[in-house]
Amino acid sequence: MEKKQFQAESKRLLEMMINSIYTQKEIFLRELISNASDAIDKIYYKALTDSALVFDNESYMIKVVPDKQNRTLTIRDTGIGMTAEELENNLGVIAKSGSLAFKKEHESKDGHDLIGQFGVGFYSAFMVADEVTVVSRALGSDQAYKWESTGAEGYTIEPVERAEVGTEIVLKIKENTEDESYEEFLEPYRLKSLVKKYSDFIRYPIKLDFSGKRLKEGSETEVEEYQEEQVVNSMVPIWRKNKNELTTEDYEKFYAEKHYGFDQPVKHIHLSVEGAVTYQAILFIPETTPFNYYTKEFEKGLELYSNGVLIMNKCSDLLPDHFGFVKGMVDSDSLSLNISREMLQHDRQLKLIAKNIAGKIKSHLLSLLKDEREKYEKFYESFGRQLKYGAYSEFGAQKDSLQDLLLFASSKEKKLVTLDEYVSRMPEDQAYIYYATGESIDRIDKLPQTELVLDKGYELLYFTDDIDEFAIKTLMNYKDKQFKNVSSGDLGIEADEDQAEQETQEHQELFDHMKAQLAGKVSDVRASKRLRKHPVCLTTDGDVTIDMEKILNAMPNSSNVKANKVLEINPQHDVFQSLKAAYEQDKEKVNLYTSLLYNQALLIEGLPVEDPVEFTNEICKIMV
Numbered sequence: 096m097e098k099k100q101f102q103a104e105s106k107r108l109l110e111m112m113i114n115s116i117y118t119q120k121e122i123f124l125r126e127l128i129s130n131a132s133d134a135i136d137k138i139y140y141k142a143l144t145d146s147a148l149v150f151d152n153e154s155y156m157i158k159v160v161p162d163k164q165n166r167t168l169t170i171r172d173t174g175i176g177m178t179a180e181e182l183e184n185n186l187g188v189i190a191k192s193g194s195l196a197f198k199k200e201h202e203s204k205d206g207h208d209l210i211g212q213f214g215v216g217f218y219s220a221f222m223v224a225d226e227v228t229v230v231s232r233a234l235g236s237d238q239a240y241k242w243e244s245t246g247a248e249g250y251t252i253e254p255v256e257r258a259e260v261g262t263e264i265v266l267k268i269k270e271n272t273e274d275e276s277y278e279e280f281l282e283p284y285r286l287k288s289l290v291k292k293y294s295d296f297i298r299y300p301i302k303l304d305f306s307g308k309r310l311k312e313g314s315e316t317e318v319e320e321y322q323e324e325q326v327v328n329s330m331v332p333i334w335r336k337n338k339n340e341l342t343t344e345d346y347e348k349f350y351a352e353k354h355y356g357f358d359q360p361v362k363h364i365h366l367s368v369e370g371a372v373t374y375q376a377i378l379f380i381p382e383t384t385p386f387n388y389y390t391k392e393f394e395k396g397l398e399l400y401s402n403g404v405l406i407m408n409k410c411s412d413l414l415p416d417h418f419g420f421v422k423g424m425v426d427s428d429s430l431s432l433n434i435s436r437e438m439l440q441h442d443r444q445l446k447l448i449a450k451n452i453a454g455k456i457k458s459h460l461l462s463l464l465k466d467e468r469e470k471y472e473k474f475y476e477s478f479g480r481q482l483k484y485g486a487y488s489e490f491g492a493q494k495d496s497l498q499d500l501l502l503f504a505s506s507k508e509k510k511l512v513t514l515d516e517y518v519s520r521m522p523e524d525q526a527y528i529y530y531a532t533g534e535s536i537d538r539i540d541k542l543p544q545t546e547l548v549l550d551k552g553y554e555l556l557y558f559t560d561d562i563d564e565f566a567i568k569t570l571m572n573y574k575d576k577q578f579k580n581v582s583s584g585d586l587g588i589e590a591d592e593d594q595a596e597q598e599t600q601e602h603q604e605l606f607d608h609m610k611a612q613l614a615g616k617v618s619d620v621r622a623s624k625r626l627r628k629h630p631v632c633l634t635t636d637g638d639v640t641i642d643m644e645k646i647l648n649a650m651p652n653s654s655n656v657k658a659n660k661v662l663e664i665n666p667q668h669d670v671f672q673s674l675k676a677a678y679e680q681d682k683e684k685v686n687l688y689t690s691l692l693y694n695q696a697l698l699i700e701g702l703p704v705e706d707p708v709e710f711t712n713e714i715c716k717i718m719v
């Protein structure tokens with residue numbers, strides 16, 4: 096029999112294919128199953144226009160048969176088959192896709208879209224096989240043909256007998272090497288898991304035989320041998336089903352089966368979008384943070400399917416960072432895939448899908464916040480920090496779309512509130528949105544700086560997360576109301592300003608004396624407008640607050656940021672009377688008091704005293 100040579104380009108291409116196009120050997124099964132599914136689809140198409148042909152779903156299937164003894168793996172289908180000419184053209188010429196030609200001839204409009212388009216998938220078989228044999232009988236023909244090849248050397252075609260229409264591809268699986276085990280492709284359970292991974296939603300049943308030993312039904316000791324055929328794929332993708340037919344349990348089951356997480360998602364979003372882009376998606380908002388979520392190891396992304404076949408496990412381009420917690424999948428037929436299907440060629444479609452998805456996620460989160468507050472708060476506990484970080488990063492590029500999703504603890508009923516809730520109940524005379532920073536709500540409540548704002552009956556937001564103040568500084572304002580740290584120089588509460596200024600002027604000499612003593616530590620000492628019961632506190636002038644100073648300086652490579660600190664003294668407090676008296680009689684005592692008051696203010700702020708030994712000595716001095 097004459098051995099035909101692959102065309103010269105084909106020969107090179109085949110070598111390239113076997114060695115470099117695909118990164119994973121296991122995808123050969125996906126490619127062969129996709130071809131088998133295409134071949135069945137082609138009968139379906141023909142039946143649409145040929146009344147003599149009846150397409151009844153029952154008769155069509157794909158069977159995968161491993162044979163360990165002969166070291167072969169067979170993929171058999173009941174599809175349209177190939178004539179000798181088609182075998183020659185489709186399998187003898189690499190990069191020639193019979194499926195693409197067929198697709199052009201039969202424009203599909205009903206979702207039965209063929210998968211093949213490049214004319215290379217078949218050759219991935221040579222990644223795991225030394226020899227590939229294809230026996231095929233075309234629809235409408237009595238004669239079958241056998242195509243056989245051991246790779247780059249060429250192929251033979253000869254007539255053979257085959258009872259049914261369809262194709263059978265037999266792979267002679269390679270011997271194991273030191274680094275590679277090919278044998279795994281002869282294990283039914285491994286094959287099943289590959290079908291589940293890549294081809295679960297192929298429309299036709301994919302069958303595999305399983306055999307082994309098991310306990311006889313009803314008996315606890317008697318063992319029997321069994322052999323059974325199982326359909327291993329789910330066939331109908333849940334995302335192609337009508338939302339009305341699905342229950343929350345169906346979605347939760349899908350979430351668990353797909354190993355998206357061990358938790359129960361707080362919400363699922365089922366999308367079926369048609370228009371500028373066409374895609375289906377099922378997205379989940381998880382409840383709990385994956386253990387590595389806030390680390391570099393975490394990889395965001397959605398599963399990407401094209402025509403029901405898995406293309407990419409984690410397509411990160413589909414999700415913006417601030418929604419990186421979302422799990423799920425997208426299936427679109429309108430993507431341009433590259434030859435190995437491992438990458439997307441033009442990302443215009445993908446960008447459109449990603450933008451569309453981000454909008455949908457946002458609107459679903461907003462409706463969760465509005466209609467199911469408790470669930471939203473649960474979600475926010477896990478991923479709120481991500482949203483705040485999203486508002487802050489990229490110089491606030493996303494702040495407008497994220498600000499309404501933010502929640503902060505508030506002094507009113509000690510609950511989480513949205514910025515909108517805060518602003519909508521602000522009294523008319525309140526000019527700013529007030530917040531205080533600290534380690535915990537308890538600590539903040541004890542801060543002297545909060546006294547005036549709370550006395551006024553204004554609501555206070557508690558910022559206990561490092562990112563809070565940075566996020567809010569990026570927002571700058573919300574509904575035209577600026578944010579104001581209760582420790583900032585000017586609180587915008589008018590009534591007390593004049594009096595404080597008067598007091599500062601009255602005692603200017605004393606304050607100047609104290610300021611000179613604290614040179615390099617504080618930029619000013621003045622009478623406080625905000626203190627009620629406490630004698631002293633630290634505030635800041637300018638943009639950098641004490642908390643920001645702490646956070647920025649704790650970062651690696653910090654550039655030693657300094658907040659402009661101001662020591663505020665409460666002129667109504669008894670301590671101030673002692674200070675005044677000392678200033679008139681004993682300057683040394685003033686210095687001692689100044690140092691003590693400054694160190695107290697540091698402690699209240701949660702900052703370390705600069706010289707603890709000196710500080711305790713000073714306390715002893717006033718005790719004796």
Ligand SMILES: Nc1ncnc2c1ncn2[C@@H]1O[C@H](COP(=O)(O)OP(=O)(O)OP(=O)(O)O)[C@@H](O)[C@H]1O
Pocket residue numbers: 126130131134172174175176177185186191192193194195210211212213214215216217218262
């Ligand atoms: N099981 C099969 N039954 C019928 N025809 C087949 C079968 N397998 C392959 N073919 C034919 O061989 C052609 C080449 O297959 P191959 O997998 O190389 O490329 P493809 O499926 O067209 O494109 P892709 O590279 O995108 O998978 C197919 O287009 C199809 O016409």
